[in-house]
Amino acid sequence: MSISREQLLAMTSINELRQLNWQDLRERSLTVEELVHIYTVCECFWQWSGRPEDPHAELKSGNHSDGYINSRIPLSYANICELLGYQMAVYFQRCNPNAKIDVVVSPSYGAMGIGMFLAKFLRAQYFYTEKSASGQSWNAHVCEDKVILAIDELLTRGVSTGATIRAIKEGSSGKVNFYPEILILINRSNTQSVEGLAVSSVFDFKMEDYRPAECIPCKQGSVALPPKRDGNWKEFQRQMKK
Numbered sequence: 467m468s469i470s471r472e473q474l475l476a477m478t479s480i481n482e483l484r485q486l487n488w489q490d491l492r493e494r495s496l497t498v499e500e501l502v503h504i505y506t507v508c509e510c511f512w513q514w515s516g517r518p519e520d521p522h523a524e525l526k527s528g529n530h531s532d533g534y535i536n537s538r539i540p541l542s543y544a545n546i547c548e549l550l551g552y553q554m555a556v557y558f559q560r561c562n563p564n565a566k567i568d569v570v571v572s573p574s575y576g577a578m579g580i581g582m583f584l585a586k587f588l589r590a591q592y593f594y595t596e597k598s599a600s601g602q603s604w605n606a607h608v609c610e611d612k613v614i615l616a617i618d619e620l621l622t623r624g625v626s627t628g629a630t631i632r633a634i635k636e637g638s639s640g641k642v643n644f645y646p647e648i649l650i651l652i653n654r655s656n657t658q659s660v661e662g663l664a665v666s667s668v669f670d671f672k673m674e675d676y677r678p679a680e681c682i683p684c685k686q687g688s689v690a691l692p693p694k695r696d697g698n699w700k701e702f703q704r705q706m707k708k
Contacts, residue, residue, distance in 0.1 A: 468490060468491055468492060468493040468494050469486075469490045469491070471497060471499070471500060474486075474500050474503065474504075475499070475500065475503050477503075477507065478507060479507065480507060480508060480543075483504060483507055483508070483543070483546060484543055484545060484546075485545075486545055486546060486549055487545060487549070488545075488548045488549040488551075488552040490549070491549060491552070491553070492552075495553065495556060495557070496549075496550075496553050498669055501652075501669055504540060504546065505535065505537075505540055506706060508539045508540045509539070509699065509703055510535065510536040510537065510538070510539050510540055511534075511535055511536075511706075512533065512534045512535075512693065512702045512703070512705070512706055513532065513533045513534075513671075513673065513706075514532035514533065514683060514688070514705075515705055517688075518683075518686045518687035518688050519687075519688075520688060520705045521688060521689045521690065521691040521698070521701060521702070521705070522681075522683040522684075522688045522689075522690055522691075523690065523691070523692075523693050523702075524690040524691055524692045524693075525675065525692075526692075528678070529675045529676060529677055529678070530675070530676045530677075530678055530681040530683065530684065530690045531673060531674065531675045531676070532673060532674050532682075532683055533654060533671060533673030533674070534673075534693050534702070535620060535652060535654055535671070535673075537576060537619045537620050537651070537652065538576060541576070541579050541580055541619060542579075544579070547579040547580050547583055548583045550580055550583075550619075550651060551579075551580045551581075551582070551583025551584040551586070551587060552583065552587050553651075553668060554580065554584050554617070554649060554651055554668055555584055555587035555588050556587075557649075557668045558588070558615075558649055558666070559588075561666060562647070565613075565645065566613060567588050567590045567613055567614075567615045567645060568590055568591065568608075568612035568613045568614070569585075569590055569591045569592070569593060569608050569612050569613070569614045569615070570584055570585040570588060570590050570591070570592050570593075570614075570615050570617055571592075571593050571594065571595065571614055571615070571616050571617070571630065571634060572592075572594050572595075572616075572617050572618060572619075572630070573594065573595055573602055573618060573626040573627065573629065573630040574594045574595060574596055574597055574602070575597070576618075576619055576620070576626075577594075577617060577618050577619040577620075578594050580617075580619050580651065581594060581617055584617060584649075588615070590615070593606045593608070595629070595630045595633045595634065598633075600629075600633075601625070601626070601629030601632075601633070602626065602629040602630050602632075602633040603633050603637060604633040604634045604636070604637030604638065605637065607638075607639075608638070608642075610640045610641045610642075610643060611643065612643060613643050613644075613645050614634070614642065614643060614644050614645065615644075615645045615647075615649060616630060616631055616634075616644060616645075616648045616649070616663065617648065617649040617650070617651075618630075618648070618650055618651070619650075619651045619652065620650070620651065620652050620654065621650045621652070621653045621654065621655055621657055621660075621665065621667065622654055622655055622675075623655065623657070624655070624657050624660040627648060627650075627660050627661075628660045628661050631644070631648075631660065631661040631663065632661060644663060645663075646663060646664060647663060647664045647665070647666040648660055648663045648664070648665050648666065649666055649667075649668075650665055650666065650667040650668070651667070651668050651669065652667065652668070652669045652670075652671065653665060653667035653669070653670045653671070654670075654671045654672075654673045655673070656672075678690070
C-alpha cells in the first residue's frame with residue numbers, strides 16, 4: 467500500500483526518509499511538494515524568498531541565481547535513489563507507452579546511481595560516460611540496433627548532458643540510435659532541447675540565473691552569497707523555514 471502525501475510530508479528527518487521504499491509509492495506519483503520536502507530535509511533545496519533582506523546565491527560561475535538544488539546528498543541514500551529512479555521510469559512509460567529502451571546512459575558521476583535504478587525498472591542495460599579533459603568520454607560498445615535513452619538527474623545549463631551525447635556519438639564506430647528524448651529528473655532551467663534531443667523532465671522548477679550586472683535580486687537589495695561557503699548554507703536554510 468502506498469504511503470500518503472501527508473505521511474511522507476510528516477517525515478522530518480533523514481533517518482525517517484531512509485525508511486522509504488520505492489514500493490511505498492508504487493500506486494501513485496511523487497508530487498512536486500514531496501520532492502521539495504525530501505530535498506529540503508536533506509538540506510539540498512533552496513529558492514529565494516523574494517524578500518530584499520534575504521540573500522540569493524552566487525554560483526561558482528560567478529553568476530547569481532534565485533534557486534539552488536543539489537542532488538548529491540538525496541541520491542547518496544540508495545533507497546531514495548531507487549525511489550526516484552522508479553518515479554522516472556513510471557513517468558517515462560506513462561509518456562511513452564510504446565517505447566522500448568535497450569540502454570540507459572548517464573554522465574558520471576551524479577546520475578550514475580539513479581541511472582542504474584532507472585535501467586532496472588525499464589529492464590534495460592546501463593552504461594555511463596566517464597569524465598575527461600574534454601568533458602565526457604565514451605568507451606562502451608552498443609549495437610546499432612539498440613535504442614539508447616540519455617538521462618541526467620539535474621538539468622541546469624545542459625553542459626554535462628550535452629557532453630554525454632557528444633561523447634557517445636564521437637566514441638561510437640557506427641550509427642548511434644538515440645531515443646528522441648532526454649529524460650531528466652529535475653529541470654531547473656528553461657532548456658527545451660540538448661544536442662537536438664527534446665528534454666522530458668519529471669519535475670520542473672523555474673529558477674533564474676543572472677549576470678551580476680543584470681541580477682534582479684541585487685537590484686532589489688538582496689546580497690549574493692556563495693551557498694556552500696563560510697556557513698552560508700545555514701542562512702539559506704533558515705530562509706526556507708521562515
